[in-house]
Amino acid sequence: MIYLDNAATSWPKPESVAKAVYDCIRESGGNPGRSGHKMSLEAGRIVLDCRDAAAGLFGIDDPMRVIFTSNTTDGLNMAIKGILQPGGHAVTSSMEHNSVARPLKALEPQGIETTFVEADRLGRIDPEDIERAIRPNTSLIVLTLASNVTGTIQPFRGVGAIAKRHGIPFLLDAAQGAGHISIDVKADNIDLMAFPGHKGLLGPQGTGGLYVGDGITLNTIKEGGTGSFSDLITQPDILPDRFESGTLNTPGLAGLAAGIGYIKSVGIENIRGHEIDACGRIIGGLGEIGRVKLYGPADPEAHAGAIAFNVDGMDSTEVSYLLDSEYDIEVRAGLHCAGLAHKTIGTFEQGAVRVSAGPFTTEEEIGVFLDAVKKIAR
Amino acid sequence: MIYLDNAATSWPKPESVAKAVYDCIRESGGNPGRSGHKMSLEAGRIVLDCRDAAAGLFGIDDPMRVIFTSNTTDGLNMAIKGILQPGGHAVTSSMEHNSVARPLKALEPQGIETTFVEADRLGRIDPEDIERAIRPNTSLIVLTLASNVTGTIQPFRGVGAIAKRHGIPFLLDAAQGAGHISIDVKADNIDLMAFPGHKGLLGPQGTGGLYVGDGITLNTIKEGGTGSFSDLITQPDILPDRFESGTLNTPGLAGLAAGIGYIKSVGIENIRGHEIDACGRIIGGLGEIGRVKLYGPADPEAHAGAIAFNVDGMDSTEVSYLLDSEYDIEVRAGLHCAGLAHKTIGTFEQGAVRVSAGPFTTEEEIGVFLDAVKKIAR
Numbered sequence: 078m079i080y081l082d083n084a085a086t087s088w089p090k091p092e093s094v095a096k097a098v099y100d101c102i103r104e105s106g107g108n109p110g111r112s113g114h115k116m117s118l119e120a121g122r123i124v125l126d127c128r129d130a131a132a133g134l135f136g137i138d139d140p141m142r143v144i145f146t147s148n149t150t151d152g153l154n155m156a157i158k159g160i161l162q163p164g165g166h167a168v169t170s171s172m173e174h175n176s177v178a179r180p181l182k183a184l185e186p187q188g189i190e191t192t193f194v195e196a197d198r199l200g201r202i203d204p205e206d207i208e209r210a211i212r213p214n215t216s217l218i219v220l221t222l223a224s225n226v227t228g229t230i231q232p233f234r235g236v237g238a239i240a241k242r243h244g245i246p247f248l249l250d251a252a253q254g255a256g257h258i259s260i261d262v263k264a265d266n267i268d269l270m271a272f273p274g275h276k277g278l279l280g281p282q283g284t285g286g287l288y289v290g291d292g293i294t295l296n297t298i299k300e301g302g303t304g305s306f307s308d309l310i311t312q313p314d315i316l317p318d319r320f321e322s323g324t325l326n327t328p329g330l331a332g333l334a335a336g337i338g339y340i341k342s343v344g345i346e347n348i349r350g351h352e353i354d355a356c357g358r359i360i361g362g363l364g365e366i367g368r369v370k371l372y373g374p375a376d377p378e379a380h381a382g383a384i385a386f387n388v389d390g391m392d393s394t395e396v397s398y399l400l401d402s403e404y405d406i407e408v409r410a411g412l413h414c415a416g417l418a419h420k421t422i423g424t425f426e427q428g429a430v431r432v433s434a435g436p437f438t439t440e441e442e443i444g445v446f447l448d449a450v451k452k453i454a455r
Numbered sequence: 456m457i458y459l460d461n462a463a464t465s466w467p468k469p470e471s472v473a474k475a476v477y478d479c480i481r482e483s484g485g486n487p488g489r490s491g492h493k494m495s496l497e498a499g500r501i502v503l504d505c506r507d508a509a510a511g512l513f514g515i516d517d518p519m520r521v522i523f524t525s526n527t528t529d530g531l532n533m534a535i536k537g538i539l540q541p542g543g544h545a546v547t548s549s550m551e552h553n554s555v556a557r558p559l560k561a562l563e564p565q566g567i568e569t570t571f572v573e574a575d576r577l578g579r580i581d582p583e584d585i586e587r588a589i590r591p592n593t594s595l596i597v598l599t600l601a602s603n604v605t606g607t608i609q610p611f612r613g614v615g616a617i618a619k620r621h622g623i624p625f626l627l628d629a630a631q632g633a634g635h636i637s638i639d640v641k642a643d644n645i646d647l648m649a650f651p652g653h654k655g656l657l658g659p660q661g662t663g664g665l666y667v668g669d670g671i672t673l674n675t676i677k678e679g680g681t682g683s684f685s686d687l688i689t690q691p692d693i694l695p696d697r698f699e700s701g702t703l704n705t706p707g708l709a710g711l712a713a714g715i716g717y718i719k720s721v722g723i724e725n726i727r728g729h730e731i732d733a734c735g736r737i738i739g740g741l742g743e744i745g746r747v748k749l750y751g752p753a754d755p756e757a758h759a760g761a762i763a764f765n766v767d768g769m770d771s772t773e774v775s776y777l778l779d780s781e782y783d784i785e786v787r788a789g790l791h792c793a794g795l796a797h798k799t800i801g802t803f804e805q806g807a808v809r810v811s812a813g814p815f816t817t818e819e820e821i822g823v824f825l826d827a828v829k830k831i832a833r
Binding site: 106107111285297307308311312416 | 456458460463464465466467468472473474476477480481484485486489490491492493494495524525526527528529531532536552553554556557558560561651653659660661662663675676677678679680681682685686687688689690700701702703704705706707710772775776778779785786787788789790791792793794795803
């Protein structure tokens with residue numbers, strides 16, 4: 078079986094990931110931050126190690142500003158709803174995932190408006206369009222690091238600089254990119270960043286995080302027991318407790334720390350190099366097949382893993398079905414939870430086939446995939 | 456090491472739990488509901504199996520009404536904030552965990568009031584007090600199944616009947632009880648129920664659920680990609696999608712299904728019998744030690760695992776520290792994320808030591824624990 082759906086969730090994981098989760102459940106099963114005994118402290122150490130690992134990867138000085146969430150969507154909701162107030166305004170793009178678009182739309186009845194800046198046909202937004210969309214009441218700019226449909230990397234550093242110049246908090250959706258595209262929250266002027274644990278960071282599903290920058294104050298959307306300040310009936314202010322109510326996914330975080338550890342050991346620049354190489358082969362190979370239409374930029378360096386295409390006259394789900402059933406190749410078809418993006422690139426009716434290599438994808442696997450598409454397109 | 460902190464998180468887990476998680480990460484690593492290929496369908500099957508298992512345990516006819524959450528707190532927030540509207544009123548008790556008390560307090564600025572019905576000194580509320588607190592604008596009754604401090608089982612079936620008679624939705628916080636106390640959502644008139652995966656259900660941390668009864672409509676507190684209706688920029692209405700945005704904790708749910716499977720194979724009535732037996736030994740043994748003060752009911756059948764006590768003149772954290780460091784026995788001390796409950800039982804200053812046996816706790820372990828307390832109290 079050839080797995081080319083790493084933009085949905087990465088697979089396989091480094092062997093250390095499953096093992097760390099297994100060992101944590103069996104040997105370190107206390108509740109972190111809830112009791113003072115050895116098992117609880119050991120669980121707390123596992124969580125702290127993961128916080129340190131994530132902070133280190135993203136240039137975050139204070140690991141306590143890394144909030145653990147159940148997935149990227151959880152963190153995006155916390156950030157979007159925590160910062161926008163009635164009468165406020167947000168700027169975002171037409172390439173966003175529903176995890177950004179739907180929370181923003183859900184705020185409309187509260188008098189919170191959003192401008193969806195249009196990307197070009199390759200899925201790329203122009204930072205100047207973001208700047209032009211800023212209003213006096215703009216209190217948030219949200220942008221995806223890279224489209225989950227076309228893989229198009231957005232000029233997020235340029236947008237970060239604009240946000241900083243205007244004194245508007247900048248939230249980066251790093252669902253596609255964290256773990257393979259270098260991110261430095263300070264240099265890149267990122268105030269808030271939601272990231273998944275189970276995609277580029279190679280951790281297990283059920284993990285993710287939200288970085289909350291210094292000087293950013295968020296209202297909570299969830300409150301509860303934090304293992305701290307139990308005497309208070311109001312949510313404590315300190316980080317990360319303020320945003321981590323209820324028991325954390327300790328075994329998942331043990332696995333996430335192992336995933337990040339793997340990335341650090343290989344080097345993120347090498348993982349990125351491998352990705353550019355894979356994207357180049359896929360784009361080049363698909364481009365040579367008649368009846369195949371590619372979306373997104375032609376330059377593999379402008380891609381964060383995902384590449385979208387269609388075979389002329391065939392529904393995207395038909396192509397992915399044939400790849401799976403006839404060739405044992407796993408890709409994703411359809412709208413990918415991002416209807417807006419498909420409107421932008423012109424595939425709202427047909428959807429698109431998305432192929433996404435991962436750090437363990439081989440040249441040979443890509444060759445088999447290209448041959449299969451060739452036969453299907455014939 | 457003797458682990459007696461099962462009310463915080465159960466340990467050890469059945470061996471099948473860690474194995475199911477490990478196998479899922481290694482072999483079934485697709486994203487459930489996100490793609491149409493074999494790996495994604497296999498992940499979807501794992502999630503569905505867990506939904507079926509949870510529904511079966513709680514007498515839920517339609518497994519799609521089981522929403523998976525990251526923990527109990529997540530589900531409680533979804534239920535409380537999803538149902539209460541400005542101008543509304545909630546009835547709850549003074550024995551609630553901060554996971555209920557803090558979200559309710561956080562709603563006050565929206566003009567949502569809460570009546571905290573006082574329990575007696577044993578931590579037990581009177582259903583008639585709940586009924587007396589109902590107002591014309593009461594739109595939610597929330598109650599913990601059992602106190603996480605004293606273990607006192609609340610008369611939740613009686614409260615369910617009252618809620619039904621008044622046509623008010625009844626939310627049960629089953630953090631302490633799910634997996635060892637029998638629950639039947641229909642017979643017990645439960646409209647909403649939040650439960651943890653990692654306590655009595657013996658699954659891994661990072662799992663939990665919210666049952667949403669037929670006829671209950673909740674606003675969402677989170678929106679995002681659901682793998683369904685990707686063309687819609689608004690959250691879909693169908694369950695469970697409406698409340699499951701973002702990637703689920705598939706490996707965690709594989710483990711939770713294994714945990715529930717273990718409970719079904721042993722029989723919940725046998726697990727409960729073992730618990731009553733353990734509570735009886737602990738209450739009886741502690742009662743014979745001079746200088747030990749017990750809280751909560753004397754009848755072990757009135758307890759759901761947890762038992763709270765103090766040694767006269769000693770801070771609760773000192774006792775738990777000695778148990779851990781001198782005797783290798785793990786219990787929890789302090790306020791247990793439930794300041795209100797400690798005010799009720801009179802331990803807000805001193806806190807309390809909480810000892811909670813689990814299904815794998817042996818008579819011998821309880822004997823060692825009682826001897827240790829005896830020595831500490833001397």
